[in-house]
Amino acid sequence: MRTELEALKAERLALLDELETTYKQLEEALSTKNYETEITYQELRKRNQELQQRLAELQETQHMLVHSERLSAMGQMAAAIVHEINNPLTVLSGRVQMLLARERLEYRDELMHIREATRKLAEMTRNILRFARRKRLDQVALALDLNPLIEEMLNFFLPLMKKIEFRTDLAPVLPQVWGNAAQIEQVMTNLMVNAADALEEQPERGLLVSTGMGSLAGILATEQKRGWETRFALPVQEGDLHRDRVFASVADNGPGIGAENMDQLFEAFFTTKGADKGTGLGLAICRSIAENLQGNILVASKVGEGTIFRLVLQLADDLVRR
Ligand code: ADP
Secondary structure, three states: OOOOOOOHHHHHHHHHHHEEEEEEEHHHHHHHHHHHHHHHHHHHHHHHHHHHHHHHHHHHHHHHHHHHHHHHHHHHHHHHHHHHHHHEEEEHHHHHHHHHHHOOOOHHHHHHHHHHHHHHHHHHHHHHHHHHHOOOOOOOOEOOOOOHHHHHHHHHHHHHHHOOOEEEEOOOOOOOEEEHHHHHHHHHHHHHHHHHHHHHOOOOOEEEEEEEEEEEHHHHHHHHHHOEEEEEEEOOOOHHHHEEEEEEEEEEOOOOOHHHHHHOOOOOOOOOOOOOOOOOOOHHHHHHHHHHOOEEEEEEEEEOOOOEEEEEEEEEHHHHOO
């Protein structure tokens, strides 16, 4: 990751140099006006535009890398803290077991409570460790079961969701999807953090995580019927609208998203949050992950009612057969 970043930085510097040179050449060309320089001018202009575009692309990639590096650093820190907590926790639960094994019964209830609390703590630390170890995103997609993955992610997430009425509705039977566990977790985590942010100022805070299957056309029709705006993160072919897809969704009853913002949601650096809170990269990263998995993200929202983001995944069978 670091060497990738270094290489990107070097390329950016070289591009900036080249940009400066082309600007100088442009100015020179402009000051001596004749037919020949007119041609050079057009060429330079074109090259200059290409360079600017490449620079913008590079900047986006660099920001994404910095972001995932930061995530991985957070993962490492969480793992280190959990290790520190684990030792005293083991001692504590050992001592409680010892006391429980002795014959004096007057503190039995209290001790049982302590044992239950240490058991919960131990489970939480295990979840955090499992989550933190997935810090590197390997790019390999394969056939996997969505529900257990979502359940595992929620085990980690639920204790952090304060003052939110949280519900899940996982489809009892789902075909395998084409995906990568760490990447799906990253998208769902981003969507849940965004939903929690959107709910911050709301008197009633409801968040629903669900999975299901159906066609995009069916979902679009349902959303239109209830008057919600919809947008896709990535272009969709007409034929794809009628194929079955599996969804992992995050819905909230927050303030919703105004029509003026719906088109920009997945752009890098688009944020309506304060500078200390939002980077505007979350949904841009979700979009490139969805692209990597040959999936999509469908957002539906209505101001004053709420928002639902659906991660759209392909059925593993469909891709294997193709
Ligand atoms: P960030 O969270 O850093 O702002 P994102 O790319 O994740 O960046 O989100 C971009 C913007 O999309 C947010 O600033 C917010 O305006 C809007 N948004 C995302 N999710 C929701 C949601 N559930 N409800 C309302 N607005 C949302």
